[in-house]
Amino acid sequence: MTGVSSSTALWYASRATGVVSLVLLSAAVIIGIVVSRPACPRGAPGGRPPGSARLPRFVVLGLHRNVSLLAVAFVAVHVLTAVADSFVSISLAAAIIPFASAYEPLWMGLGAVSLDLMVAVIVTSLLRRHIGHRVWRALHWLAYVSWPVAVAHGIGSSTDLRRAGPLLDLTIACIAAVVIALAWRVTRARVPQPRSRPAPELIDAGARR
Amino acid sequence: MTDHNQYARQHTWQHAGQSVAARAAARDRGRARLRAATISVAAVSLIGAGAVAVALPGAAAASGAHATSGHSSSSGGSAGSAGSAGSGSSSSSSPALSSPSSTPTSGSGGGQVTSGGS
Numbered sequence: 001m002t003g004v005s006s007s008t009a010l011w012y013a014s015r016a017t018g019v020v021s022l023v024l025l026s027a028a029v030i031i032g033i034v035v036s037r038p039a040c041p042r043g044a045p046g047g048r049p050p051g052s053a054r055l056p057r058f059v060v061l062g063l064h065r066n067v068s069l070l071a072v073a074f075v076a077v078h079v080l081t082a083v084a085d086s087f088v089s090i091s092l093a094a095a096i097i098p099f100a101s102a103y104e105p106l107w108m109g110l111g112a113v114s115l116d117l118m119v120a121v122i123v124t125s126l127l128r129r130h131i132g133h134r135v136w137r138a139l140h141w142l143a144y145v146s147w148p149v150a151v152a153h154g155i156g157s158s159t160d161l162r163r164a165g166p167l168l169d170l171t172i173a174c175i176a177a178v179v180i181a182l183a184w185r186v187t188r189a190r191v192p193q194p195r196s197r198p199a200p201e202l203i204d205a206g207a208r209r
Numbered sequence: 210m211t212d213h214n215q216y217a218r219q220h221t222w223q224h225a226g227q228s229v230a231a232r233a234a235a236r237d238r239g240r241a242r243l244r245a246a247t248i249s250v251a252a253v254s255l256i257g258a259g260a261v262a263v264a265l266p267g268a269a270a271a272s273g274a275h276a277t278s279g280h281s282s283s284s285g286g287s288a289g290s291a292g293s294a295g296s297g298s299s300s301s302s303s304p305a306l307s308s309p310s311s312t313p314t315s316g317s318g319g320g321q322v323t324s325g326g327s
Contacts, residue, residue: 012262013258013262015261015262015265016257016258016259016261016262017258019257019258019261020254020257020258020261023254023257024250024254027250055239055242056235056236056239058236058239059239059240059242059243059246062243062247063243063246063247063250066243066246066247066250067247067250070247070250070251070254074254074258160265165265166264166265167265
């Protein structure tokens with residue numbers, strides 16, 4: 001590592017942040033799947049998400065938000081280092097505008113699509129109170145598009161993923177984890193959830209009035 | 210009867226006060242957990258990024274190969290070379306296609322890069 005030039009360092013940074021972004025995005029998607037509960041608005045007893053026995057819902061939601069923002073930070077570094085690396089020509093516009101890159105237009109284009117969708121999901125989540133829950137929820141479904149597109153971008157643009165190795169194993173593990181979480185979520189949505197009962201102290205207090 | 214009502218009301222208030230305090234304490238605990246989890250995830254991510262940069266195939270030998278190729282690439286013009294590399298006319302422009310996704314390993318450096326660049 002002694003002969004690392006600035007260009008090499010940028011390439012290392014782009015590669016490493018791309019891998020970590022994949023893991024973080026997968027984690028954010030999985031937490032989002034686990035914590036979502038469309039069938040039962042006041043669903044799990046005690047305000048806890050269905051998948052967690054100990055953590056309150058607001059903690060899991062906060063973790064989902066923080067992991068997502070962390071993933072976006074890593075994606076930003078991934079994009080900026082790829083653009084700054086002079087070894088190949090990827091302009092900032094090509095990183096944002098889909099399929100505008102001269103270098104591997106399809107795979108870079110998928111990366112740009114994923115980035116745009118990700119930004120849309122994050123921005124609408126930050127503006128959730130202003131745009132309303134229904135609009136936010138509809139737009140938040142874009143996350144289910146953004147993640148597989150990002151995975152396709154990673155598989156297509158990285159030769160590390162085209163041959164057996166730790167990166168391929170990691171990507172397969174991420175895909176498997178998301179698919180399992182999604183299957184669990186779909187299965188759970190079909191099962192009718194029991195309505196949460198009011199807490200005993202509230203019943204007690206109500207009876208005394 | 211009045212005493213009983215007064216007692217019941219006072220008991221309810223005390224109970225409600227305890228409940229509010231317990232909820233506030235639980236919320237504080239939850240926030241602390243969230244903060245700790247976020248810091249842990251961020252630290253693990255940074256360490257993971259460093260580990261990926263160092264440990265993945267090509268990292269040990271890539272510095273020299275990439276630096277050398279980077280020199281030739283920059284001398285030839287980065288934007289132009291990447292754009293014209295699609296024709297695959299020159300051998301020096303070929304590695305530039307695959308370098309962002311994989312650098313050569315120490316054993317089979319040039320061949321690996323060239324084959325991955327198509």
